Amino acid sequence: xxxxxxxxxxxxxxxxxxxxxxxxxxxxxLEILAFDPAGPGGxxxxxxxxxxxxxxSVMEHVTLFAEHxxxxxxxxxxxxxxxxxxxxxxIKQYVEENQEEFLTQAASLKRNDCCQRRFYGLYQQWFxxxxxxNLPENISLTFYQEEVEDLIVExxxxxxxxxxxxxxxVILATGHADNELTETEQQLQTFAKEQQLTxxxxxxPAKVSLENILPQEDVILRGLGLSFFDxxxxxxxxxxxTFIEEAGxxxxxPSGKEGKMILGSGRGLPYHARPVNEKLxxxxxxxxxxxDERIQxxxxxxxxxxxxxxxxxxxxxxxxxxxxxxxxxxxxxxxAYRKEDRNDVLDRFQVPEELRWNWDALVxxxxxxxxxxxxxxxxxxxxxxxxxxxxxNLSGAVAAALDAMKELQMPVHKMIDQRAFTAKEYWEExxxxxxxxxxxxxxxxxxxxxxxxxxxxxxxxAIFLAPNMEVEGVEDCFVAFSKQNNQVTYKxxxxxxxxxxxxxxxxxxxxxxxxxxxxxxxxxxxxxxxGEKHESGALRVERSTHRIIDQQNQTLDNLYCYGAPLxxxxxxxxxSPRPKNADRIFQVANQIVQTIYQQ
Ligand SMILES: Cc1cc2nc3c(=O)[nH]c(=O)nc-3n(C[C@H](O)[C@H](O)[C@H](O)COP(=O)(O)OP(=O)(O)OC[C@H]3O[C@@H](n4cnc5c(N)ncnc54)[C@H](O)[C@@H]3O)c2cc1C
Numbered sequence: 001x002x003x004x005x006x007x008x009x010x011x012x013x014x015x016x017x018x019x020x021x022x023x024x025x026x027x028x029x030l031e032i033l034a035f036d037p038a039g040p041g042g043x044x045x046x047x048x049x050x051x052x053x054x055x056x057s058v059m060e061h062v063t064l065f066a067e068h069x070x071x072x073x074x075x076x077x078x079x080x081x082x083x084x085x086x087x088x089x090x091i092k093q094y095v096e097e098n099q100e101e102f103l104t105q106a107a108s109l110k111r112n113d114c115c116q117r118r119f120y121g122l123y124q125q126w127f128x129x130x131x132x133x134n135l136p137e138n139i140s141l142t143f144y145q146e147e148v149e150d151l152i153v154e155x156x157x158x159x160x161x162x163x164x165x166x167x168x169x170v171i172l173a174t175g176h177a178d179n180e181l182t183e184t185e186q187q188l189q190t191f192a193k194e195q196q197l198t199x200x201x202x203x204x205p206a207k208v209s210l211e212n213i214l215p216q217e218d219v220i221l222r223g224l225g226l227s228f229f230d231x232x233x234x235x236x237x238x239x240x241x242t243f244i245e246e247a248g249x250x251x252x253x254p255s256g257k258e259g260k261m262i263l264g265s266g267r268g269l270p271y272h273a274r275p276v277n278e279k280l281x282x283x284x285x286x287x288x289x290x291x292d293e294r295i296q297x298x299x300x301x302x303x304x305x306x307x308x309x310x311x312x313x314x315x316x317x318x319x320x321x322x323x324x325x326x327x328x329x330x331x332x333x334x335x336a337y338r339k340e341d342r343n344d345v346l347d348r349f350q351v352p353e354e355l356r357w358n359w360d361a362l363v364x365x366x367x368x369x370x371x372x373x374x375x376x377x378x379x380x381x382x383x384x385x386x387x388x389x390x391x392x393n394l395s396g397a398v399a400a401a402l403d404a405m406k407e408l409q410m411p412v413h414k415m416i417d418q419r420a421f422t423a424k425e426y427w428e429e430x431x432x433x434x435x436x437x438x439x440x441x442x443x444x445x446x447x448x449x450x451x452x453x454x455x456x457x458x459x460x461x462a463i464f465l466a467p468n469m470e471v472e473g474v475e476d477c478f479v480a481f482s483k484q485n486n487q488v489t490y491k492x493x494x495x496x497x498x499x500x501x502x503x504x505x506x507x508x509x510x511x512x513x514x515x516x517x518x519x520x521x522x523x524x525x526x527x528x529x530x531g532e533k534h535e536s537g538a539l540r541v542e543r544s545t546h547r548i549i550d551q552q553n554q555t556l557d558n559l560y561c562y563g564a565p566l567x568x569x570x571x572x573x574x575x576s577p578r579p580k581n582a583d584r585i586f587q588v589a590n591q592i593v594q595t596i597y598q599q
Contacts, residue, residue: 003167004596005033005159007148007512010042011576012563012585013173014064014127019589021131021139022068023597030139034128035161037147041124042175044117048097049206051116052233055576056226056445058277059083060111062120063579064127066586075134078281078579079123080111090126112277114446117206120576150515157558169596172548172561177510178203179501188495191473199478200496205230210238213494215257220480220490222469223498224263224270229445231498232453235261243452250448252455261462262480262490264469268374269366269381270453271444273389275399282580285404288316289338290411298415303425306415307434312342313408315357318401322355357401363437366467371485374466382454389447406442412571413584417543423529430571431536443575463490471495503537503567513539513565520551521559525569536568543569545595546588557599560592 004020006013013034020032036042055062058080065076077085087106095102102122109115132141150160151170159165178201181189185201192199198212205227213219213235221231236243240255289309298306316334323330328349336345346356360367369377388396393403412430415421421430444450456462466482473479478495481488505524508514516522525538540549541561548559566573570588577583 002029003031003033003165004169004171005035005148005157005165005167006171006173007035007159008042008173008175008563009034009036009038009040009124009128009143010044010173010175010563011064011124012175012589013042013171014040014124014131015066015577015585015589016171016173016562016592017128017141018064018131019066019586019593020596021135021141022066023590023593024136024139026597027138032139032141033159033165033167034141034143035146035148035159036143037145039125039145040128040143041121043207044176044204045121045124046206047095047118047121047125049118049121050234050237051098051101051118052237053117053206053230054114054233054446054449055117055120056114056274056443057576057578058112058446059109059115060277060279060281061578062576063281064124064577065579066577066583066590067580079115079120080109082123082126083109083115083119086126086130087122090129091122094125094129095122114448148512150512150519151521151559153519153521153556153559155558169558169560171592172512172559172565173563174510174512175564176204176500176503177508177513177565179504179507179509182507185497188471188473188478192478192495195473195476197473197476197478198494198496200494202227202497202499202501204500205234205498208234208496210234213238213259215239216259217494218259218262218490218492219494219496220262220471220478220492221496221498222264222471222480224265224267225439225499226271226443226445227500228263228270228498229449229453231496232261232449232456236452236456243455250451250455252452252459252461254459254461258461259492260460260490261456262465262492263462264465264467264480264482266468267364267366267440268465268467268469268482269378270450271440272362272402272442273385273444273447273450274442275389275391275393275396275403276447278392278394279403281578284407284578284581285313285317287313287408287411288334289313290408292414295411295414295420296418298418298420300420300422300425303415303421303429306411306420307429310405310408310411310434311359312337313411314401314405315342317404318357318397319351321395321397321400322357323351326355362398362402362441371466371482372488374482374485375464378464379454379457382450382457386447386450386454389450402441405438409572409584410582413587416571423527427527427529427534431568435571465490503564505535505537505539508565510565521548521556523549523551523553525566538566538569541566541569544591546592547595560596562588562592 060080062079083106091102146161152158239257388398466484468483471480477491523540525536525540527534548556577585
C-alpha cells in the first residue's frame, strides 16, 4: 500500500484518518493525504462561526476516538475529557481568535453541557495535530487546505487539486452540501426577488445572514427541528433580547427590535427535547429482547414484528421506572412483558390506564386538538415536554425510555446488514416510518432551547400555526397558514426554510460530486419494489465495503464513500460517535480500512 487520500476532514474524515493510522500493520511506507478547504473540523464545526449555535449532544457523549486496546484512554479523550486535560494548553498555543473565551469555556464546561459548535471544532483541530505527532515512523500524513476539484479513476487515482496527486485509494468524506432548489423553492425565490423579500432556502443556519431582517419585521420559519432551534438562538441574538431566569422560570426580555416568529411545520410541533443526561459514557441501554440471537432469526417479511419489539424495548425501560414505587412485582412483570402480549400483561398486573405507555400520545401529541385550539395547545406541550426531559434519562420514566430508544441503534443496523428487510419494508417501514418517528422523539434540542422557545411563546414573539403549514407568495409578501385552518393567516417579508438541505444525489451542489457524476463514476442509490424505483438521495455504494458502484454497475475498487453523502442508505450516518460504544460510525470506518488493507 502506498498512498491513500481522504477528501473532507469533518468528523468522518478525521475518524477515517485515525483508523487508517491505527489499523496499519504493514512495515512498508504509507503516505496519507487529507484535503479540506475549510481546514480540519470542516465547515459544520468551523471555529470561526457564531458562538450562539450549540452542539445538540452533551460533551460526555462525544468523541472521535474508537476504543483502542493498546493506547491509554487518557490519550484518546472524549470531548469532555479533552476540555479538562489537553484543551487549555492547545488553546494557549494554537488559538488566537477568542482565546480567552475558549479558555473560560474549557474551564467551565461540565460533562452534561452542550458546548458551542466551534468548541467541538477546536477538539477536531487538536485531533489531527495529535494524530500527526504520534504517527509511526513508516506513516506520513499531509493535510492540504484545498478543495479537490476532480478525480480521474484508473488503476491509480489522480487527484486534481491545486496540484495533481497520484494515489492508490480515495475515501470521499465530503459531508453536507447545499442543493439546487426544488421547483417550489425556485418559485418562492423568484417571487422574493420580484417583491424584494427575503427567501432563505434550506441551509446550515450558522451560515445564513439575518442582516436583512430589520427591527420589528416578522419572519416566517418553516420547520421545527434542530435547525429551527439554531434560528431561535440566532434570531434572538440578532434582535438583541436576553433570556433571564426568574423564580425558576426562563423568561425573554425583549430589546424592542423583535418582530414575530411565525412558526409551523407538517406536524406543527417542535421535536421533543432531549432528556437531561444522567448517564456516563458507555452506560447505554442494552437490548433485552432483540439480542443478536433473536435478530438472526428474522427473515424478510417480518419487519412489523421487529419494529414492534424495538418499541417494546423502550416500553420495558419505561415500566421498570414507572412501576418501581407500586406494589407490582417488577421482575415478574418485566419477564412477562418481554415474552407476552403487552395488553394481556398490563391487564393481568392491573396496571392503571394512566400509567400505561402511550406511543400515540408521544408521536402525535396534538392529534385530538382542533386546528383553532392548536396554537394554545403548543405551550402546554412544551411545558410537559420540558418537565419530562428534566427528570433525566435515568430517573424519568419517559425520558429513560426515549433515551433507550435513541441508543438502541445496533439492532437496526444488524437487520440492515443481514438483509432481513424486504426492499418494501426497508423503504416504507425503516425510512418512511421508523426514521422520522425516531427523529421526532429522540433527536431534539437540548432542554435549554425548548425553554427559550417556551419563553418566546409566552412573550408573544413566537406564534404557532396548526399542523400542515403552507406558505404562498401573495401580492407583495409571504403568507403563512395551516391547511387545517386557512382562515388564520400571517404575512411577512421574510421566509426561512428552517431545515438542513437533504442529501440529494440529483440536486447536490458539491462541485466534486457533480464532476464525478459527469464522469460516470457515481450513480444514485435505488430501492426497487413492486415494479417501482425509489431514489434514496445517497450515492450508490456496496454495503459490505462502502466501495463506490458506478453508472455501469461496476464496483470501483479504489474509491470509497463514508458519511453524509450516504444519508438515506446508511441509517443515522450523520451524528457524532459516542465514547465507549461500538458506534456504527467506527464500524463503517473499520470496514473501509480493513477492505483497503486486505486488497
Ligand atoms: C448545522 C449542523 C449541525 C449539526 N449538529 C450536530 C450535533 O450537534 N451533534 C451531532 O452529533 N451531529 C450534528 N450534526 C451532524 C453532522 O452531520 C455530523 O456531526 C458531522 O459533521 C458529519 O461529518 P462529515 O465529516 O460526514 O461531514 P461534514 O462535517 O459536512 O464535513 C465534510 C467536509 O468535507 C469537505 N469537503 C467537501 N467537498 C470537498 C472537496 N471537494 N475537497 C475537499 N474537501 C471537501 C467540506 O469542506 C467539509 O468540511 C450537524 C450537522 C449540521 C449540518
